Amino acid sequence: MSALPPFDPADPLGLDDLLDPEDLAVRDTVRSWAADRVLPHVADWYERGELPGLHELARELGAMGALGMSLTGYGCAGASAVQYGLACLELEAADSGIRSLVSVQGSLAMYAIHRFGSEEQKQHWLPRMASGEVIGCFGLTEPDHGSDPAGMRTHAKREGTDWVLNGRKMWITNGSVAGVAVVWARTDEGVRGFAVPTETEGFAAPEIKHKLSLRASVTSELVLDDVRLPAEAVLPEALGLRAPLNCLSHARYGIVWGSMGAARASFESALGYAKTREQFGRPIGGFQLTQAKLADMAVELHKGLLLAYHLGRRMDAGTLRPEQVSFGKLNNVREAIAICRTARTILGANGISLEYPVMRHAANLESVLTYEGTTEMHQLVLGKALTGLEAFR
Structure with missing residues (x-):
């Protein structure tokens, strides 16, 4: 043996x-x-x-x-x-x-x-x-419509063979550095997507300041005032909300993995600290309460990684459903935040310092919890899948 x-x-x-x-x-x-x-x-x-x-x-x-x-x-x-x-x-x-x-x-x-x-x-x-030569952004969320994209007010109207876009988008990552913005707008035929070169007249992307989360990231508003585009700017295969929601599902999959990266960094920081920080004459990692915290964090971290791997294999096999992505995003981001908060308690006052990554990850994850579908939205997605009953409205 x-x-x-x-x-x-x-x-x-x-x-x-x-x-x-x-x-x-x-x-x-x-x-x-x-x-x-x-x-x-x-x-x-x-x-x-x-x-x-x-x-x-x-x-x-x-x-x-x-x-x-x-x-x-x-x-x-x-x-x-x-x-x-x-x-x-x-x-x-x-x-x-x-x-x-x-x-x-x-x-x-x-x-x-x-x-x-x-x-x-x-x-x-x-x-x-x-190649990274051109940066892109994705304009779906609006100032008054986040979890309910069907209520979007940005609209596009035909003028001859052109399209004219008007509206606002909010909380757009990469917005002010992008060379192309994929913008979603209402049209007479339904929601359509447009590839908008950001140098187009009437397009502006002022950066959002005074954030307390995702601070090492560019976040912007998109302003579209009579943005005139040729017919070839419209994404021809995108008609209706299913198109942007399909994109969001793809992005949520990456969050299932990414959130566990933030959790892992925070866990590793707490583990290393617990083995070297001494109180009452010995490392705090030798106390039962600290070990219980570390054990619980490790269990949730590696369960989350196993879930991410399973969903990845399903995506590679072409069998991953949107509800399963919601399952992963809901669980992994929620558990990642809990891991960061527990790690902060092990580090004590040092946990709020930028010398350690824990508070930075915890603050970032508050944004990750919200974007690409809030906790509540993913709970309702799973609730509908489990019961067959619609509860969004």
Whole structure:
């Protein structure tokens, strides 16, 4: 009988055994990049409320194949869903803002063009977006309509062969640095998507300041005042709310993984601190209450990672349902916040310092909890799936 492998505190369930060498290579490449290019600087970026060198970071991410990573063709890497998830895990272990940059670029803006755009639109935008030369944003949420996109007021009207867009979008990641905005608007024929070059007259994207979360990220309002677009700007295969909701489901999948990255970084910080911080003559990790906290955090963290892996394999097999993505987003973000808060209690007063990542991750996750569907919306998605009864209204 062969000897059991040693217990690994970093991988207590042996989940690495589920990954093939290519999966591990992707994970390690992104982890190394984040350790070199993000972690030494992100506390300062967060404190200053800015993301300097964003375009340079985007080009590096593009060279690494992380932009539009799970898409095929047009310069995209064509990676598996699990590999994309592992990239999100490592990026958000550094900071949610970096993962948001990649998610909005690839899973929202690029995915919308790839899934619903014309061949001309794909050829024009996707290679430059995959390389990081062009940044994209995704305009769906409005100042008065977040969880109810069906109430959107942004509208597009035909004038001859052109379209004229008017409206406002809010809380748009990458907005003020984007070269193209995928904007959703009401039309006489239903909700349509438009690829809007941001230099178009009447388009503006003022940056939102004074945030207490996602501070190392660019967040903007989109203002559309008589933005005139040619007919070829409309995404021809997108008609109705199912199109943007399909994009959101793809982005939510990345959050299932990414939130566990923030949780892992906070857990590892608390574990390391507990083994070195002494009170009452010994490390606090030697006290029962601290060990109970660490054990509970480890259980929820690695259950969340196992859930993310399972959903990734279903996505790769083409069997992942939107309700299952809601399951993952609801559970993993909620548990990630709980892990961060518990980690903060282990660090005590030091837990509020930017010398440690815990409070930064906890604050970021408050935004992650809300965007791409609030907790309440995902509860209702699952409630409807379980009962067959509609409870949204």
